[in-house]
Amino acid sequence: MTHKITLKPSGHEFVSENAETLLDSALREGVNLPYGCRNGACGACKGKILAGQVDHGAYQDHALTEADRAAGITLLCCAKPLSDVTVEAKEIAGGMDIAVKTMPCRVESIVKPAPDVAILTLKLPAGERLQFLAGQYIEILLKDGQRRAFSLANAPNDDALLELHVRHVPGGLFTDFVFKELKEKVILRFEGPHGSFFLREDSAKPLLLIASGTGFAPLKSIVEHALHNHHQRPMILYWGARTPADLYLTELPHRWENAHPNFKFVPVISEPRAGDGWQGRTGLVHQAVLDDFADLSGYQAYACGAPPMVAAARETFTTQRGLPEDEFFADAFTFAKG
Ligand SMILES: Cc1cc2nc3c(=O)[nH]c(=O)nc-3n(C[C@H](O)[C@H](O)[C@H](O)COP(=O)(O)OP(=O)(O)OC[C@H]3O[C@@H](n4cnc5c(N)ncnc54)[C@H](O)[C@@H]3O)c2cc1C
Ligand code: FES
Known part of the structure; x- marks a missing residue:
């Protein structure tokens, strides 16, 4: 059963x-659309039904009062359409409209796909979700008040767990802790989402995506x-690293490439060694793009990772x-202190 949903004032139409x-x-x-918990507890997703009927679903009374319902308000995370529906709800035009939250999270898993890369998955408290745009980052809040920025690697729709790709900076306060001490079930705190590095969805231009090292993380979210x-x-993704082992998750872009004709993947290695058996592209990752494209005037580019790569x-x-x-959109992975 499908129903047509019309949003006001934007006029956007889609099918449920x-x-x-x-x-x-x-x-x-x-x-x-704005949301918080996604399960009827916070009230962040209120919208007004202007025409049509909905089943309001199961929610907590404080999130949607009797007075709200009498005024035609519903919780968009709970309400299911029973007919074609016109809803008044404020759309988020860009990252600026999303509420920045400070939240605890529990480390659900730590996987090390390369010697200096840890993939952390973080679980939010029951009933909480983090709304963000693909490409944005969070800041881990350290006990002494310092902060460390890490990009979200999961896509916004896949938000049951947050995923970070953390590169070890030897001597670095937080990443040394991650690699030497951090265990599953430890509680961390973070603030987010932050950043204007997110996919511009109002454009039809082809996407040139360029990453070095863990700069892959926000591009994974975008793709x-x-x-x-x-x-x-x-979409064409260029992912650069020093050695083949540093491309820590290449089976994933290869899988995207096999399944989606509009996605291409070009891994680039800057320092291949004789024993690596590397048959692919070599050199600096931005140079590989320059070698392949005579004209980028019709493209939109998203670059992420080492600051020299982003600058070049x-x-x-x-x-x-x-x-x-x-x-040209970019997040240069700068250090919090110099
Ligand atoms: C918006 C944004 C998003 C980011 N996303 C990610 C991400 O998804 N994944 C990721 O791995 N990183 C990401 N970073 C980078 C990450 O925030 C830093 O690597 C982090 O600050 C390291 O924290 P630390 O506490 O371990 O190191 P710090 O305690 O900050 O120590 C780093 C220190 O080491 C020194 N240092 C060591 N090596 C170098 C070097 N090569 N060049 C310069 N100085 C050096 C620096 O001077 C600095 O004082 C992001 C950065 C930004 C700004
Ligand atoms: S009530 Fe929290 S997002 Fe709907």
Whole structure:
């Protein structure tokens, strides 16, 4: 059973399928509506039904009062349409409209896919979710008041656990702790989401994605979000590292490439050694892009990782290949202290 959902004032229209909640169908369609817990406890997702009927679903009374219901308000994370529905709800145009939260989280798993990379999955308290845009980051709050930025590697729709890819900085306060002491079930605190590095979904331009090392993390979020939402924009990911072992999750982009004709993957190794058996591209990752593209004027580029790579990509793509400056988006993985 499908129903047509119309949002006001934006006028966006989409279809709700198989008894989905209004929020789930909006997020599936790439329409960003505000939410918090996603289970009827916080009231962050209120919207007003202007026409049509909904089943309000199960929610906590304090999140939606009798007075709210009498005024036509519902919780979009719980309400399921019973007919075509017109809803008044404020859409999030960009990252700026999403509430920044400070939250505890429990380390669910620690996997080390390369000697200096740890993939952490973090579980939020029961009933809590973090709303973010694909590509954004959080800041881990350390006991002494310092903060360390890490990009979210999971896609926003896949938000039961948060995923971070942490590169070990020898001598670094937080990453030394991660590699030497951190255990599952430890509680961390973070603040987020932050950042203007997120997928611009109002563009149809092909995406050039370029990462070095753990710069893959936010691009993984962006690609998984785009694939989940069936975006048809061509995507090409260049992922650079020193040695093949440093490309810590290559089976994943290879799988995307095999399953999605609009996705291409180019791994690039800067320091291959004789014993590596590396048959692929070599050199600096931004140079591989320059070698492959004579003209980037029709592209949108997202670069993430080591600051020198990001700087070189910005400089050369815009001055030598015609990429418009306002189509270059980046998060340089700078240190919190210098
Ligand atoms: C927006 C953003 C997103 C980020 N996302 C990620 C991510 O997803 N994954 C990830 O692994 N990292 C990410 N980073 C980088 C990460 O925040 C830093 O690596 C982190 O601050 C290291 O914390 P630490 O406490 O271990 O090191 P710190 O205690 O901050 O110590 C690092 C110290 O080591 C020194 N140092 C060591 N090696 C170098 C070097 N090569 N160049 C310069 N100085 C050096 C620095 O001077 C600095 O004082 C991100 C950074 C930003 C700004
Ligand atoms: S998101 Fe919390 S009540 Fe809907």
